[in-house]
Amino acid sequence: MPLSQSEVLAGLAEIVNDETGISADAVALEKSFVDDLDIDSISMMTIVVNAEDKFGVKIPDEEVKNLITVGDAVNFIVGAQG
Amino acid sequence: MSRKIVVTGIGATTPLGGDAQSTWRALLAGESGISTLEQPWIEKYEVPVTFAGQAKVAANQILTPQEAKRLDPSSQFALIAAREAWADAGKPDVAPERLAVEFATGIGGVWTLLDAFETLQERGPRRVLPMTVPMLMPNGPAAAVGMDIAARGGVRTAVSACASSTEAVANALDRLLSGAVDVVVAGGCEAAIHPLPISAFAAMHALSKKNDSPATASRPYDVNRDGFVMGEGGAALVLETEEHALARGAKIYAELAGGAVTSDAHHITAPDPEGTGAARAVIAALKQADASIQEVVHINAHATSTPVGDIAEYVALKRVFGEHLENIVVSATKSSTGHLLGGAGAVEAIFTVLALKERVAPPTLNLDDQDPAIPLDVATSPRKLPDGPILAISNSFGFGGHNAVVVFRSYEG
Structure with a gap:
């Protein structure tokens, strides 16, 4: 069964916390990965690959540049779930 | 007037201790840092040498998980040693452009390189971590130290096998004597207790094979010596011009004279x-x-x-x-x-x-x-x-x- 938006957000927050040490509570839908969370491109690629593994989805490289906010990523993952 | 260069800070993480002073005390007490390796890869690869000098305090006990994740073990040791030395020197107030790093390694990020190759073989190229290159490059430890203390006077890496970090100290002396910088953090690190380097050193008969008596295997000058014993860790010295050290009232350990x-x-x-x-x-x-x-x-x-x-x-x-x-x-x-x-x-x-x-x-x-x-x-x-x-x-x-x-x-x- 596909995960809900809040379940994906919680899972993504865990990945972000693991990679960067940013508190999971700070990983909110409206936050920008770069401007608000100060996540660099290398961390972003690691987060993407870990999210692919965790949620069983494929996030194409050309899509990553469109994932500006946490909400963008959550919505993409929710939509991409089989 | 000839310029004197002095040592104002020291730091180390070694098989004898997690810092410079505990390492030194253990050394004076005649302790051995060498022991049998318990890692599963010893059996898996039937590695011919089953002991080494592992860091007494694991790096992940000191660094945050996020720091450790982005640094090869060699850089982790470098950072731990350099931070200790920097603190020991009283965190000198020096213009970043007048602060340099000379931090050596013999092999570089061998764990990162070989782990990444395993990932490539088992899970494909997309799973190879994007941090792989900066983690495996031999200048990784120097760069990590340089970023940590904001050194902008040049960050360099001597690579000359087992002479590397003495060369780094000599290079630091040159930079200080030339007047290019006022303070240098110099040191070296290694984290190569991995089945491949052990097998390779053993293949050339460089390592002691006294598997039954690890603590007595490293025996320089003894008639029964049969090779070296691998160790891991890092060490750093804060070196600065005497003028700079005296001006800030630093404690001085010794002069680096040549x-x-x-x-x-x-x-x-x-x-x-x-x-x-x-x-x-x-x-x-x-x-x-x-x-x-x-x-x-x-x-x-x-x-x-x-x-x-x-x-x-x-x-x-x-x-x-x-x-x-x-x-x-x-x-x-x-x-x-x-x-x-x-x-x-x-x-x-x-x-x-x-x-x-x-x-x-x-x-x-x-x-x-x-x-x-x-x-x-x-x-x-x-x-x-x-x-x-x-x-x-x-x-x-x-x-x-x-x-x-x-x-x-x-x-x-």
Whole structure:
């Protein structure tokens, strides 16, 4: 069964916390990965690959540049779930 | 006016301890940092050598998970040692453009490289971590240290196998003497206790195979020595101009009086049996220190416990010091720490500095039956060094025919 938006957000927050040490509570839908969370491109690629593994989805490289906010990523993952 | 360069901070994480002072105390107490390896890969690969000197305090006990995740183990050791040295020096207030780093490694990020290859084979290229390149590059440790202390006066990496970090200290001296910078964090690190480097060193018969008695396997100058014992860790020194140190009221451990690097061009791994290249390095370093051979009271020898290496170093020392050699107290501290490869020179530089400061030559373990071909005066228990102005040298030699020597002088405040 596909995960809900809040379940994906919680899972993504865990990945972000693991990679960067940013508190999971700070990983909110409206936050920008770069401007608000100060996540660099290398961390972003690691987060993407870990999210692919965790949620069983494929996030194409050309899509990553469109994932500006946490909400963008959550919505993409929710939509991409089989 | 000639410029003096002094040591104002030290830091280390070694098989003997998680910091410089506990390492030094364990060394003086005659402890061995060598033990049997329990890792599953020992059995998996049937690695022929089953012991080494592992860091006494694991790096992940010190660093945050996020720091550790982005750094190869070699860089983790570098950062831990450099932070300790920097704090020990009182975190000098220096313009970033006048602060440099010289941090060496022998092998670089070998764990990262080989883990990444395993990931590639098992899970494909997309799963190879994007941090792989900055983690495996040999300048990774220097860069990590440089970023941590905001050094913008140049961050460099000497890579000359087991001579690497002595070369880094010598390079730091040059930079300080040239007036380019006021403070340098110099050091070295290694994290190569991995089945591949162990197998490779064993294949060339460089390692001791005394699997049944790890603590007595590293036995420099003993007739029953059969190779070196791998160690891991890192060490760092804060070096600065005396003027800069005095102006900020820093404590001063010793003067870094000379440093020199030469090369053998003889054989890729074997030392020159005549010891001429090594001797030239000692002479050049003493010349830079404006010192006579009679002033030298202590040598921290390279002495890895290999049959040919220990003799070659003796021949070189005899060539330089002649009859005065019998008045010099020699310590072969790899008998306690194992051989930290690219980190060895920095660890031993710290031992040399502390020997001068505390007027004690540290002990050499396992010298039960001294090789008659090496009639050195070896300290087998802590040995008092004379009062007054004294000099000590630390030697490092590396595969490739690299010879690096640094000279320290006691500092009278």
